[in-house]
Amino acid sequence: MVQPNVDPYTEEYELEPSVICQRIIDLASQKVDQKTDFVVCPESALQEYAWENMMNRCQSFDRLRMFMKNYPRLKMVVGISTRRAYQQGDTIPHTARKFSDADMYYDSYNTAVLLDTSANIQKHHKSKLTPGVEEMPFADYMKFIEKYAIDLGGTVGSLGTDAVHYPFAAGNNLKIGTAICYESAYGEYLGNFIRKGANLLFVITNDGWWGNTAGQPSTSYLFFASRHRIAS
Numbered sequence: 001m002v003q004p005n006v007d008p009y010t011e012e013y014e015l016e017p018s019v020i021c022q023r024i025i026d027l028a029s030q031k032v033d034q035k036t037d038f039v040v041c042p043e044s045a046l047q048e049y050a051w052e053n054m055m056n057r058c059q060s061f062d063r064l065r066m067f068m069k070n071y072p073r074l075k076m077v078v079g080i081s082t083r084r085a086y087q088q089g090d091t092i093p094h095t096a097r098k099f100s101d102a103d104m105y106y107d108s109y110n111t112a113v114l115l116d117t118s119a120n121i122q123k124h125h126k127s128k129l130t131p132g133v134e135e136m137p138f139a140d141y142m143k144f145i146e147k148y149a150i151d152l153g154g155t156v157g158s159l160g161t162d163a164v165h166y167p168f169a170a171g172n173n174l175k176i177g178t179a180i181c182y183e184s185a186y187g188e189y190l191g192n193f194i195r196k197g198a199n200l201l202f203v204i205t206n207d208g209w210w211g212n213t214a215g216q217p218s219t220s221y222l223f224f225a226s227r228h229r230i231a232s
Contacts, residue, residue, distance in 0.1 A: 078115065
């Protein structure tokens with residue numbers, strides 16, 4: 001379990017994506033060995049936007065795959081911000097944003113991905129969004145107030161969501177349900193992963209939100225399965 005504890009108000013969006021990615025690798029390197037199955041990182045751990053039709057061009061993914069090549073069993077679950085461009089004829093949801101230089105629209109997502117050394121990338125979009133930060137109320141009627149959303153760095157305004165959620169397939173009949181931060185507060189929602197076959201649950205969040213305060217951090221990761229080894 002890698003928790004760099006990067007300050008999400010400033011540091012997370014000021015450092016180069018390569019610097020943050022290397023911190024993840026440096027921390028993971030201290031714990032993993034040839035028997036490790038998973039390294040799990042926080043939401044928004046990678047600060048490189050990835051277009052979903054070109055996910056394998058993401059340099060941060062390349063860096064992580066190079067690291068994983070030394071550990072044949074290893075997979076990584078990590079958070080990143082992704083974007084999807086809508087094509088001609090697509091239904092445009094209310095969360096979509098217009099390109100500044102084209103008559104086209106795109107959605108932004110708070111995304112968890114499962115990586116291994118192959119080109120395959122599985123993804124889950126956070127769909128229980130944090131009000132005021134990731135989602136504006138009554139967005140269909142009050143989209144104009146999105147500019148007043150709380151700006152904590154990164155993407156501001158309503159994010160896109162998934163209508164259907166599936167666990168990650170990790171081989172050997174293992175399925176992983178991954179909740180992103182606030183999603184863990186919704187028992188029925190999280191239980192849906194179990195109903196779809198998940199036998200391991202990850203909850204990824206950045207506890208750096210709390211800073212140096214008396215606030216009680218959430219548990220960064222929850223696990224239900226004992227036969228798989230996770231570096232911590």
